[in-house]
Amino acid sequence: MSRVRQAWPAALLLVALIGIWELYVDLHGDTFSLILPAPHQVAKALYTDRGLLWSNFLVTAKEVLLGILLATAVGVVLAVAIHFSPTVRRAVYPLVVASQAVPVVVFAPVLAFWLGFGLLPKLAVIALVSFFSIVVTTTAGFAMVDPDLIKLMRTFDASRLRTFRHVELPTALPGVFTGVKIAVAVSVIGAVFAEWNGSNSGLGYVILQSLPQLLAARGVAAVVILSVFAIALFSLLALAERIALPWAYHDREERA
Amino acid sequence: MPAKGATTEMIEAPVQEPRELNGGDGSVRVELVSRTFATRRGPVQALAGMSLRAAPHEVVAVVGPSGCGKTTLLELICGLQQPDSGRVQAAAAALMPQRDLLLPWLSALDNAGLALRARGVSREEARTAAAPWLERFGLGRFETTRPAELSGGMRQRVSFLRTLLAGKPVLALDEPFAALDAITRQEMHGWLGHVLESEPRTVILVTHDVEEAVIVADRVVVMSPRPGRAVAEIDVTLPRPRRRTDPAVVELREKALGALGVEP
Numbered sequence: 001m002s003r004v005r006q007a008w009p010a011a012l013l014l015v016a017l018i019g020i021w022e023l024y025v026d027l028h029g030d031t032f033s034l035i036l037p038a039p040h041q042v043a044k045a046l047y048t049d050r051g052l053l054w055s056n057f058l059v060t061a062k063e064v065l066l067g068i069l070l071a072t073a074v075g076v077v078l079a080v081a082i083h084f085s086p087t088v089r090r091a092v093y094p095l096v097v098a099s100q101a102v103p104v105v106v107f108a109p110v111l112a113f114w115l116g117f118g119l120l121p122k123l124a125v126i127a128l129v130s131f132f133s134i135v136v137t138t139t140a141g142f143a144m145v146d147p148d149l150i151k152l153m154r155t156f157d158a159s160r161l162r163t164f165r166h167v168e169l170p171t172a173l174p175g176v177f178t179g180v181k182i183a184v185a186v187s188v189i190g191a192v193f194a195e196w197n198g199s200n201s202g203l204g205y206v207i208l209q210s211l212p213q214l215l216a217a218r219g220v221a222a223v224v225i226l227s228v229f230a231i232a233l234f235s236l237l238a239l240a241e242r243i244a245l246p247w248a249y250h251d252r253e254e255r256a
Numbered sequence: 257m258p259a260k261g262a263t264t265e266m267i268e269a270p271v272q273e274p275r276e277l278n279g280g281d282g283s284v285r286v287e288l289v290s291r292t293f294a295t296r297r298g299p300v301q302a303l304a305g306m307s308l309r310a311a312p313h314e315v316v317a318v319v320g321p322s323g324c325g326k327t328t329l330l331e332l333i334c335g336l337q338q339p340d341s342g343r344v345q346a347a348a349a350a351l352m353p354q355r356d357l358l359l360p361w362l363s364a365l366d367n368a369g370l371a372l373r374a375r376g377v378s379r380e381e382a383r384t385a386a387a388p389w390l391e392r393f394g395l396g397r398f399e400t401t402r403p404a405e406l407s408g409g410m411r412q413r414v415s416f417l418r419t420l421l422a423g424k425p426v427l428a429l430d431e432p433f434a435a436l437d438a439i440t441r442q443e444m445h446g447w448l449g450h451v452l453e454s455e456p457r458t459v460i461l462v463t464h465d466v467e468e469a470v471i472v473a474d475r476v477v478v479m480s481p482r483p484g485r486a487v488a489e490i491d492v493t494l495p496r497p498r499r500r501t502d503p504a505v506v507e508l509r510e511k512a513l514g515a516l517g518v519e520p
Contacts, residue, residue, distance in 0.1 A: 170359065247360040
């Protein structure tokens with residue numbers, strides 16, 4: 001019940017923003033609505049183009065989910081390597097940061113050249129834009145390990161690997177979740193950019209095709225679907241975190 | 257859950273490879289040990305000529321002012337550090353840290369069995385071994401409870417059990433009851449004496465609480481301010497359980513406080 005009550009401000013704000021948007025477009029006439037469609041036009045496009053939007057959504061959703069999985073695998077492996085070796089940290093961290101400064105537009109044609117026009121180059125782009133947050137937050141998670149716990153494990157004759165498994169990895173898991181949650185939003189943008197370079201399906205492709213055809217409402221409808229998808233993924237991850245790591249929430253609730 | 261008392265002998269798990277200068281019988285000898293740390297503001301000498309002895313199954317309390325190198329002393333005994341000079345001759349020791357440091361994602365039972373898991377014992381075997389002990393420590397109903405839902409006293413008992421189950425002849429306790437309220441602390445003193453009666457170990461108990469030292473220990477070693485060294489030793493031969501208000505306890509407490517330089 002309290003959750004429903006807590007959602008009221010967000011719902012009101014959303015309705016107000018949509019109302020202002022509708023008024024703004026209506027005041028500027030029909031020509032303007034070709035550039036920025038009014039909410040009612042977007043709603044209409046969501047309905048009339050539902051078949052087209054749904055089939056393309058499935059393509060993008062698959063890319064995003066697989067891309068996030070790839071990013072998580074790469075991000076966690078890198079974070080573990082950084083955690084274990086100061087040399088790796090010094091060698092890899094600057095490159096990890098630099099990788100985020102490379103515009104996807106520059107990268108995508110090269111990826112298409114290497115990996116063709118199928119699923120792989122899309123996964124590469126999505127993983128490239130979203131692995132960064134996972135590396136950073138997972139590394140921060142490892143840094144939260146209490147040095148006294150490491151000493152304790154040593155007096156218990158624990159090997160390095162067992163200390164990692166029983167103490168360090170569980171400590172870092174909330175960091176992994178935080179990184180993936182941040183990655184969700186970025187990965188959707190990554191998917192759109194990836195589809196702008198060599199594809200013939202997906203919501204990014206729909207957006208790219210709609211704008212020059214003066215079908216802006218369809219393009220914005222695709223954006224709305226992407227946004228809802230990102231929110232849904234984020235919420236799902238938050239739920240999974242609560243179920244998988246209840247102890248990480250318990251402390252926070254105690255304090256609240 | 258496994259039958260109560262099924263594998264109690266797990267506690268006597270073999271002490272693995274002896275450390276250099278091993279006191280294999282459970283004794284501890286620290287002789288004229290000095291230890292200096294490099295810090296950002298220059299070297300800090302934690303210990304200067306510190307000596308300490310503990311016979312097998314003896315409970316030795318180490319009291320001293322804050323920052324006198326007590327924790328360094330325990331880490332030397334546990335082999336986590338090496339002395340710059342002097343000798344440390346000690347049987348294998350397991351640490352009980354100052355904060356309980358229980359793992360928040362594990363149940364009380366799995367926390368208690370952590371030392372076994374650290375040695376590669378399977379989860380099921382560790383649980384089987386730890387369960388009867390949890391029962392004995394009055395925590396039988398809390399097997400599946402996570403640390404956040406345990407009281408301070410219960411957490412310390414789980415933490416102590418975890419160290420005990422490491423199967424080492426020496427227990428190095430670093431201010432184990434400092435974070436507890438006065439009433440719980442008193443309960444824990446009685447409880448610890450009770451446990452050590454049936455499970456004798458060599459115990460090095462570091463504390464800044466002189467009264468705790470006199471009530472729990474066979475012998476109290478008083479340390480100087482940093483750099484720490486032993487300035488007095490007080491034998492406590494009183495029968496257990498000891499009461500704070502016992503005139504003999506009060507007298508020894510005043511004696512220890514005098515050695516610390518605190519006027520009565």
